[in-house]
Amino acid sequence: MSGRTHLGMPSFPDASRTSTRNTTLRANLGHATRTIRGKRDRAVAELADWDRLRAAGAAVKDRTLRHLDHYLEQLEERVTAAGGRVHWAPDAAAARRIVTDLVRATGEREVLKVKSMATQEIGLNTALRQAGIAAYETDLAELIVQLGDDLPSHILVPAIHRNRAEIREIFTTRMGDWGRPAPEGLGDDPAELAEAARRHLREKFLRARVAVSGANFMVAETGTLVVVESEGNGRMCLTLPETLISVVGIEKVVPTWQDLEIYLQLLPRSSTAERMNPYTSTWTGTTDGDGPREFHLVLLDNGRTDTLADTVGRQVLRCIRCSACLNVCPVYERAGGHAYGSPYPGPIGAVLTPQLRGTGTALDASLPFASSLCGACYDVCPVAIDIPEVLVHLRERVVEGGPATVRGTRTTIRPAAGHAAERAAMRAATWLLDHPGALRSGQRLAARTRRLHPRRLPGPGAAWTATRDLPRVPAESFRDWWRRNRPEEGTDR
Amino acid sequence: MSAREEILGRVRRALADVPAAEKPGDVPVVRDYLRVHDELTPGQAARLLAENLAEYRAVVHRTDTAGIPGRVAASLAARGSRRVVVPAGLPEEWLSAAGPEVERVPDAPDLGPRELDAVDTVVTGCAVAVAETGTLVLDAGPAQGSRRITLVPDHHICVVRAPDQVVCSVGQALERLDPARPLTWISGPSATSDIELSRVEGVHGPRLLEVVLATDR
Numbered sequence: 001m002s003g004r005t006h007l008g009m010p011s012f013p014d015a016s017r018t019s020t021r022n023t024t025l026r027a028n029l030g031h032a033t034r035t036i037r038g039k040r041d042r043a044v045a046e047l048a049d050w051d052r053l054r055a056a057g058a059a060v061k062d063r064t065l066r067h068l069d070h071y072l073e074q075l076e077e078r079v080t081a082a083g084g085r086v087h088w089a090p091d092a093a094a095a096r097r098i099v100t101d102l103v104r105a106t107g108e109r110e111v112l113k114v115k116s117m118a119t120q121e122i123g124l125n126t127a128l129r130q131a132g133i134a135a136y137e138t139d140l141a142e143l144i145v146q147l148g149d150d151l152p153s154h155i156l157v158p159a160i161h162r163n164r165a166e167i168r169e170i171f172t173t174r175m176g177d178w179g180r181p182a183p184e185g186l187g188d189d190p191a192e193l194a195e196a197a198r199r200h201l202r203e204k205f206l207r208a209r210v211a212v213s214g215a216n217f218m219v220a221e222t223g224t225l226v227v228v229e230s231e232g233n234g235r236m237c238l239t240l241p242e243t244l245i246s247v248v249g250i251e252k253v254v255p256t257w258q259d260l261e262i263y264l265q266l267l268p269r270s271s272t273a274e275r276m277n278p279y280t281s282t283w284t285g286t287t288d289g290d291g292p293r294e295f296h297l298v299l300l301d302n303g304r305t306d307t308l309a310d311t312v313g314r315q316v317l318r319c320i321r322c323s324a325c326l327n328v329c330p331v332y333e334r335a336g337g338h339a340y341g342s343p344y345p346g347p348i349g350a351v352l353t354p355q356l357r358g359t360g361t362a363l364d365a366s367l368p369f370a371s372s373l374c375g376a377c378y379d380v381c382p383v384a385i386d387i388p389e390v391l392v393h394l395r396e397r398v399v400e401g402g403p404a405t406v407r408g409t410r411t412t413i414r415p416a417a418g419h420a421a422e423r424a425a426m427r428a429a430t431w432l433l434d435h436p437g438a439l440r441s442g443q444r445l446a447a448r449t450r451r452l453h454p455r456r457l458p459g460p461g462a463a464w465t466a467t468r469d470l471p472r473v474p475a476e477s478f479r480d481w482w483r484r485n486r487p488e489e490g491t492d493r
Numbered sequence: 494m495s496a497r498e499e500i501l502g503r504v505r506r507a508l509a510d511v512p513a514a515e516k517p518g519d520v521p522v523v524r525d526y527l528r529v530h531d532e533l534t535p536g537q538a539a540r541l542l543a544e545n546l547a548e549y550r551a552v553v554h555r556t557d558t559a560g561i562p563g564r565v566a567a568s569l570a571a572r573g574s575r576r577v578v579v580p581a582g583l584p585e586e587w588l589s590a591a592g593p594e595v596e597r598v599p600d601a602p603d604l605g606p607r608e609l610d611a612v613d614t615v616v617t618g619c620a621v622a623v624a625e626t627g628t629l630v631l632d633a634g635p636a637q638g639s640r641r642i643t644l645v646p647d648h649h650i651c652v653v654r655a656p657d658q659v660v661c662s663v664g665q666a667l668e669r670l671d672p673a674r675p676l677t678w679i680s681g682p683s684a685t686s687d688i689e690l691s692r693v694e695g696v697h698g699p700r701l702l703e704v705v706l707a708t709d710r
Contacts (some may be wrong), residue, residue: 021541028689035690051498052526063520066511070503076497082673088496090503140696141687157687164688190688194696201697222672232683239640239675240606250500255517257672260662262526271684275545276626276663279698280678281640289602289677290639301500309507312682408503 009341011366016335025161025336033327039273041378046275047265057262058384061318064220064253065308071220071253072299078223082285084295089247091407092122092302098125099212099245100131102296106243108133108210114227114237117249117321118213118300119156121356124212135212136178136204138233140197147174153337153345155323156271161336164188175200176464201233209420211237211292216249216320217263218297221256223413224284225297228267228277238281244292249300251308251317262321266382270322303356309405312393313355318383319348325377325387331370336362340367347377351390358406358413359398365416368394443477450475499522528664530625535656538624539708542659545627549681550694551702557709558654564705565650566590572648572701576615578604580638583616587652600638609645615699616650617643620676622659623666627681629653629704630666632674640677649699651679654710 004367010014017027044050049378064071076086089095095118103111111128113119113135125135125146137146144159148170152158168188175182180200186192213234215230217226225246227234238244254263268277286295307313326332328348337345342353342361350367359365368391377387398403432439446453450473456465476484494502541684543553555563569577569591579588580600588597598604598612618636619629629651631637631640643649653659658709670676683698694700 032690047530049526049530052523056522056524056526059520059522063517063522066508066515066520068508069501070517072501072504088500090496090499094496111576138697139687140685144687154676157690159687160690166531167688173682190691191693193688194685194693202610205697206610219672224672230683231685231696235640235644235677236697239644250504258664258667261667263663264663274680276623276628276678278549278679278684280676282672282676282678284673284675287633290633290641290675301503305500305503305507308504309509311510387590405507408499408506477501 009363011362012335012339012341012370012371013366014341015341015369019336019339020334022336024163026334028161028163028183029333029336033333036273036327040270040327043273043275043420047269053262053265054382054384057266057320058318060061060254060259060262061383062315064255065251065317067316068250068253068308071255072250074220075223075253077168078220079285079295079297080223081218082223083234084285084297087296087298088301089298095122095247095298095300095302096124099247100127100133100243103128103133103210103212104131105434106210108135108243110136110204111209111245112204112208112237112241113137113142114211114213115142115158115233116212116247117277117343118249120214122247122300122302123149124247133491136201138201138204138237139229139369140194140231140233143197143201144170145369147171147178149174151338153424155321155344155348156326157323161338164190164193167193168297169377171196179203184346205233205236205240205485208241208243209236210243211241212245212247213237215246215252216267218248218253219255219257220253222284224257224282225417225437226260227281229280230278232279235279235281239291242292243294243296245296245298247300247303248297250304251319263365264468267320267322270324270380270382272318277366279312303358305405305408306405307352307355307376309410310355310393313351313390315385316348316351316355316390318385319352320383321348323383324380324382328380329371330374330376331372335370340370344368347371347387347391348385351385351387351394352440354394354398358404359394359416362416365398368392368398406484440477440479445478446473447475447477497682507574509627515558527662529661531661533624533661535659535710536708538659538661539655539706542622542624542627542653542655543704543706545624546629546681546702546704549684551627551704553704553706555706555708558707560588561587561652561705565652566592566686568650568663568703568705569595569614572614574648575613578609578612578615578638578642578646580615580617580636580642582635582637583618584636587616600642602639604642604643606641609641612646614650614698615616615642615646616652618652618654621666621669624659624661626663628663628666630670631677632670632680633676634674643677643679644698647695647699648701648703649682650703650705650709652705652707655706656710679689
C-alpha cells in the first residue's frame with residue numbers, strides 16, 4: 001500500500017452507494033466470485049469427512065483460545081530455543097515501532113513484503129516509508145494494488161476488483177517508478193502480465209537483505225511458523241534475505257504439529273479451491289546455512305484480546321483468513337471490498353473489524369449492518385464461525401450499548417449516534433399498526449402524492465434511507481384493491 | 494509493565510469465564526475425521542500421486558530405479574540444460590547418464606541467489622510425497638539441499654521413490670516429518686490466479702516441475 005489508508009473512510013452505506021453503481025467493478029467481482037464459488041464446492045465435495053474436519057478445526061481453535069496464555073508462552077519458549085527472537089506488540093503503533101527499529105538495526109533502506117493481513121492492519125508500509133524505508137509488495141495482486149496507489153479489496157485476491165486491461169495500464173505507467181519498467185508493448189494477456197511482474201520483482205528478490213511476512217499458523221508445541229502461498233514470492237522472501245521479521249496475530253497459534261493436518265486440508269480447499277496450494281513453507285527459528293540468519297517474531301494483539309473477552313465474539317478469532325465467506329456473500333459481491341473500509345472486507349470483516357477497532361466511528365458502527373443475514377457465510381466457513389450470530393450481537397451493541405472490553409479495560413459503551421431516530425420510527429410504526437383507520441388514511445394520502453416522493457427521506461428518516469432506496473408507493477393500497485375486488489368479503493377488521 | 498506482561502494479562506482477564514481448574518486438554522476436540530480418504534494399495538497411491546501432480550501441470554514420468562539416470566538425462570537434454578545444481582547426498586548414479594557437457598554446481602552456503610539464477614536446472618529427491626493432494630515435501634535433508642536451490646532455477650526435476658516415500662494423506666506426511674527442519678511443500682509449479690482468476694504457471698518459483706516417479710517391486 002502506498003500513502004492511502006483505510007482510516008477516515010466513509011461508512012459502509014455511503015461507500016457502497018457509490019460502488020454498487022460502478023458497473024466495471026460489479027462485472028469484475030461477479031465474474032470472480034461466481035468462478036471461485038463453483039470450484040470451491042467441487043473441492044469440498046471431494047472430502048467425505050469435510051464436516052468432521054470443520055468441527056475439529058473449530059474445536060482445536062476453541063481449545064487454543066480458551067488457553068491462549070498457555071500456548072503463547074509455550075510458543076515463545078520454543079521459538080527462542082530454536083534461535084528466533086520474540087517481540088510483543090499490544091497495539092498497531094507498538095508493532096510499527098518494533099518492525100521499524102528492527103529494519104533500522106540492519107542498516108537497510110528497503111524491505112520485501114510477503115502478502116500479510118496483519119501488516120496491512122497496522123499500516124506498516126506507510127510507517128516504514130515515513131522512516132525512510134521502502135517496502136515492496138511481492139504478491140502479484142498486492143503489487144498491482146501498490147503500483148495502482150490503491151487499496152486491497154479481497155483477503156485472498158486483493159486486486160479482484162481490477163480487470164486485465166486496468167492491470168496492463170497500471171504496469172505500463174507505474175512499474176518504472178518502483179524499479180524495472182514494464183516491457184515495451186505489454187499486452188493484457190494474464191501470462192504476459194505475470195511475466196512482467198516476474199522480471200520486475202526478480203531484481204528485488206536477488207538483492208534483498210530484509211523481508212517482512214505474516215504467518216498462517218504458529219505451532220506452540222514446536223515453535224514452527226507456517227506460510228501458505230501459490231506464487232513462490234513467499235518462499236523468496238522467507239529464504240533469500242538475511243533477516244526475516246514475521247508479524248503475526250496472537251490468535252494464529254495452534255497447539256500441535258499434528259493439528260496442521262486439519263488446517264492444511266481446510267484452508268486450500270476453502271480459499272483457492274485446490275487440493276493443496278502450490279507452496280507451503282514451514283520454519284522453526286533459524287537453520288545454519290539455509291535461510292535467514294536472524295528471525296524475529298512480532299506477536300500482535302491490537303484488539304484481539306478485546307475480542308477474546310467477548311464470549312459471543314470470541315469465535316471470530318478462529319478465522320484462518322480463507323475468504324470463502326467473501327465469495328458467497330451477496331452484499332460483498334455487489335458492494336466490493338473497499339466499502340468495508342478495512343483490510344478485512346466481507347462478512348468476516350463485518351464481524352472482525354468492529355471488534356478489533358471498536359464501534360466508535362460511523363464506519364465501524366455501520367459494519368454489523370452490512371449484511372442481509374442470509375447465513376451463506378456460516379455455511380461455508382471452514383472453522384464454523386457463526387457470523388450471523390455475531391452480526392446480530394454486534395448490532396445490539398451498536399444500538400443498545402452495553403459492556404465491552406476496549407484496549408484491555410472493561411467499560412460500558414453508549415448506543416451509537418443515529419440510532420435514536422430508528423427507535424423513534426419503530427415506535428411510530430407500532431402506533432400506526434395499532435390504529436388501522438389512521439393507517440388507511442395515511443396509505444391513501446401516500447398513494448395520491450406518490451409522484452412527489454423523494455428517493456430519500458428527509459430529517460430523522462434519512463438514517464433509514466441511507467442504507468436502502470425508498471420503495472415506490474403503489475397507486476392503490478392492497479387493502480383498497482381487496483375491497484374493490486371482493487366487496488362481499490372485504491371489511492377492515 | 495512489559496508489553497509481554499500487558500498482553501498476557503489482558504488474555505487472562507479476557508478469559509475470566511474459563512474456570513481456573515480447566516486444562517487445555519479438558520476442552521473437547523473430536524478427531525473423527527478420516528486418516529486417509531481411500532484405502533489405497535501402494536500402486537494405487539503412486540498412480541493417484543501422478544494424476545494429482547499432472548493436474549497441477551507438473552510433468553510426471555513413471556520409471557523404476559534403474560530408469561532414473563536415463564530419464565534425468567533425457568529431461569536435461571530436452572530442456573537444453575548446461576548447468577545443474579546438485580544438493581549434497583544426491584545419489585551419483587542419478588546424473589550418471591548426463592554427459593560431461595552438463596556442469597554440476599554443488600549446493601553450498603556461499604552459492605548466492607545470483608549464481609543460482611544463472612543455472613538451468615536443479616535435481617533433487619524428496620522427503621515424502623502425498624498422494625491425495627499431489628504434494629512433494631522437501632526437508633533440506635540428503636539429496637534435497639537448501640530451500641533456495643529448488644526456488645530460483647527455472648526447472649526442477651524431483652525424484653520420488655515409490656512406494657517408500659509415498660503416503661496417502663496430509664496427516665501421514667506430518668507424522669513422518671521433523672518440524673525442526675525447514676520444510677517446503679510443493680504442489681505443482683508456481684502459479685497465480687490474481688488476474689481475473691486465470692491460472693498462470695511460473696510466477697516466481699520454477700516454471701517447469703518434472704517429477705520422476707520411480708517405482709520398484
